[in-house]
Amino acid sequence: MSKSSLSARYQQIALDIAQRIVNKEFSIGEKIHGRSVLASMYNVSPETIRKAVALLQDMDVLQVNQGSGIVINSIDKAYNFIQRFKYLDSVSSLKHDLEKLIEQKKQIDEELEKTLNSIIEYSDKLKNLSPYNPVEVEVSEKCPYIGSSISEMKFWQNTGGTVVALRKGDNLIVSPGPYAVLEEGDVIVVVGGNDILKDVEKFINGKDSDLDSD
Known part of the structure; x- marks a missing residue:
């Protein structure tokens, strides 16, 4: 048969x-x-x-x-x-394969988000041990790059930092890529050197970090 x-x-x-x-x-x-x-x-x-x-x-x-x-x-x-x-x-068969791939992607995204959240949670404990701990910077209404993509604003060239995630409300976008567009209220998660928080705050919102006031 x-x-x-x-x-x-x-x-x-x-x-x-x-x-x-x-x-x-x-x-x-x-x-x-x-x-x-x-x-x-x-x-x-x-x-x-x-x-x-x-x-x-x-x-x-x-x-x-x-x-x-x-x-x-x-x-x-x-x-x-x-x-x-x-x-x-x-x-x-194709539908079944697609459903499996979607489920696998969902599991991978959940693991990535969990890992990134763990890194962010322990960043304060690690900041004195590693120069590459992640920092978070919120995009204010004064940001001149609202509506621009990460690529268009030449983020890495201007700050030396790498965007590893982007929070939009309750959604966390892991590795958003160069074409992600900034909106007011977004929170950029960046890794970089010791001065990365100050450099990103100044570049994004035109001000120095509060950490630089002491």
Whole structure:
């Protein structure tokens, strides 16, 4: 029997019968085995065969006549049936793969956010140990770069810092990329040298960091 990723056994049997019709193992108008014989041949229950035959009958591949049995109706319809289910099976498989990828991406994003939040949470404890702890700077209404992307404002060239995340309200965008656009109220998460907070505050909001006042 031809292999298929379709899970329903009766669909696989229907496809196999259709393939045998296309291969001209059966002729138009020929009677094929009764349901009990087909059930024994495919090692399934008569109910499974009934569903397979009904599926083929709905597509006009077979004709079931009371008293005269199962009759082959059309090779063309059998071919169309096979193509239809190949298409549906392919679409179903692609949809399944897409759902898996989306779920994997969601899990990766959650892990990235969790890790970044942990880094930010412990940044105060690490700031005396590492010159590359992350800092957060909120974009004020005075920022001259509102509506500009990170690339357009030449962020790294002007501050020496790297934007690792961007908070927009309750959403945390990890690794926003050069085309992320700043809006008032956004919080930029940056890593850089010892003076990164002061440099970013001055560049973004035109003021020195409060840490520089002592």
